Amino acid sequence: MPTPPATELFDTGLDRLEAEGLYRRRRIVGPHAGLGPAELVVDGRRCLAFCSNDYLGLARDPRIARAMAVAAGEWGAGSGAAHLVTGHTTEHHALEEELAEFTGFPRTLLFSTGYMANLGLVCALAGRGDLVVEDRLNHASLIDASRLSGATVRRFAHADPAAAARRLAADARRKFIVTDGVFSMDGDAAPLEALAGVAAEAGAGLLVDDAHGLGVVGRHGRGSLAAAGLAPTSVAGLVGTLGKAFGTFGAFVAGSEALIETLIQRARTYIYTTAPPPPVAAATRVALAIAREEEWRREHLAMLVTRFRTGAGALGLRLASSTTPIQPVIAGDAHAALAAAEALLDAGLWVTPIRPPTVPAGSARLRITFSVAHQPADIDRLLAALASIPALRGEFPA
Numbered sequence: 001m002p003t004p005p006a007t008e009l010f011d012t013g014l015d016r017l018e019a020e021g022l023y024r025r026r027r028i029v030g031p032h033a034g035l036g037p038a039e040l041v042v043d044g045r046r047c048l049a050f051c052s053n054d055y056l057g058l059a060r061d062p063r064i065a066r067a068m069a070v071a072a073g074e075w076g077a078g079s080g081a082a083h084l085v086t087g088h089t090t091e092h093h094a095l096e097e098e099l100a101e102f103t104g105f106p107r108t109l110l111f112s113t114g115y116m117a118n119l120g121l122v123c124a125l126a127g128r129g130d131l132v133v134e135d136r137l138n139h140a141s142l143i144d145a146s147r148l149s150g151a152t153v154r155r156f157a158h159a160d161p162a163a164a165a166r167r168l169a170a171d172a173r174r175k176f177i178v179t180d181g182v183f184s185m186d187g188d189a190a191p192l193e194a195l196a197g198v199a200a201e202a203g204a205g206l207l208v209d210d211a212h213g214l215g216v217v218g219r220h221g222r223g224s225l226a227a228a229g230l231a232p233t234s235v236a237g238l239v240g241t242l243g244k245a246f247g248t249f250g251a252f253v254a255g256s257e258a259l260i261e262t263l264i265q266r267a268r269t270y271i272y273t274t275a276p277p278p279p280v281a282a283a284t285r286v287a288l289a290i291a292r293e294e295e296w297r298r299e300h301l302a303m304l305v306t307r308f309r310t311g312a313g314a315l316g317l318r319l320a321s322s323t324t325p326i327q328p329v330i331a332g333d334a335h336a337a338l339a340a341a342e343a344l345l346d347a348g349l350w351v352t353p354i355r356p357p358t359v360p361a362g363s364a365r366l367r368i369t370f371s372v373a374h375q376p377a378d379i380d381r382l383l384a385a386l387a388s389i390p391a392l393r394g395e396f397p398a
């Protein structure tokens with residue numbers, strides 16, 4: 001029997017996605033040699049990028065790249081197996097200890113990605129009979145994690161602690177509040193202090209994914225908990241990623257001794273996968289030291305954000321209430337976001353259009369991000385290009 005054509009096996013829906021402006025396409029990035037620190041060659045065109053999560057400008061830092069190369073000479077390219085087999089080297093272990101010291105938690109546990117850390121954490125703690133309440137704008141990996149856990153899931157209105165408290169008022173064996181620390185597509189901060197209060201009141205555990213806060217906000221870049229004045233004991237677990245502000249790759253969960261031992265026994269995305277390459281761990285150790293010591297990077301970022309928001313406000317662009325390097329400009333319609341991104345690319349500026357289902361329908365946007373690699377003149381160039389796109393201005397919705 002011949003294999004049936006794909007169109008009979010599943011609904012591809014590709015034509016519909018194209019018609020609705022929701023089709024996703026990858027762009028191909030070339031090598032960086034000879035380019036400025038924030039420049040990329042995209043589909044053969046040289047441009048200034050405003051869409052990476054490399055907030056501290058560490059992804060191309062020669063000290064970190066050198067550490068990776070030296071460690072590759074010592075360790076080879078791969079870890080060979082999962083952490084519970086041959087994969088957990090002295091580099092991984094030292095990084096876990098340094099991350100614990102940095103975040104102030106008793107222990108941390110490395111995961112291969114942030115997506116896997118969220119799945120591993122939520123699914124190890126919550127299950128059938130439990131209740132997970134989560135912010136409706138949480139990252140997709142948290143949404144998937146809660147679904148996969150088998151717990152009852154209730155979403156609450158964005159950044160609304162009173163709504164979270166209402167959702168918690170149901171019978172359940174165990175209860176959890178799950179939230180981004182800094183929201184990935186909006187850049188605003190979760191009301192962590194209030195959520196910690198709601199969690200304590202309801203006897204719920206608070207789980208925070210600080211993928212976009214660590215390294216960026218709080219003193220020494222200690223993240224959203226530090227920025228909110230919360231002690232590590234206020235939360236049941238914290239997720240951090242290493243592929244954003246720290247410029248390398250991977251993720252970790254920080255928590256108590258009991259939490260980390262529980263994850264080692266139960267987190268399937270930890271147990272059943274290959275450990276990150278040792279050179280990645282070695283490079284991340286250097287990145288972490290730079291991120292915490294070089295306070296000027298956060299000062300530079302704050303200056304860029306202020307310059308952008310002042311200029312964008314004067315232009316009447318539709319901004320979000322964010323003080324972080326994530327500065328979305330709302331287009332509303334998916335086609336409008338796509339067209340705006342194309343216009344920017346024609347001007348040599350790369351910004352990704354973010355459309356549903358990543359963001360709610362009607363709130364498609366340009367997700368503009370800043371990096372220490374940018375200079376004030378780069379912001380001015382971006383503002384000048386944004387000024388020429390009328391669809392980004394005016395009252396919302398357009």
Ligand SMILES: Cc1ncc(COP(=O)(O)O)c(C=O)c1O
Binds near residue numbers: 113114115118209243
């Ligand atoms: C809030 C948040 N959590 C988790 C992740 C996933 O992290 P990773 O890219 O390491 O899988 C991302 C983005 O990728 C994110 O924005």
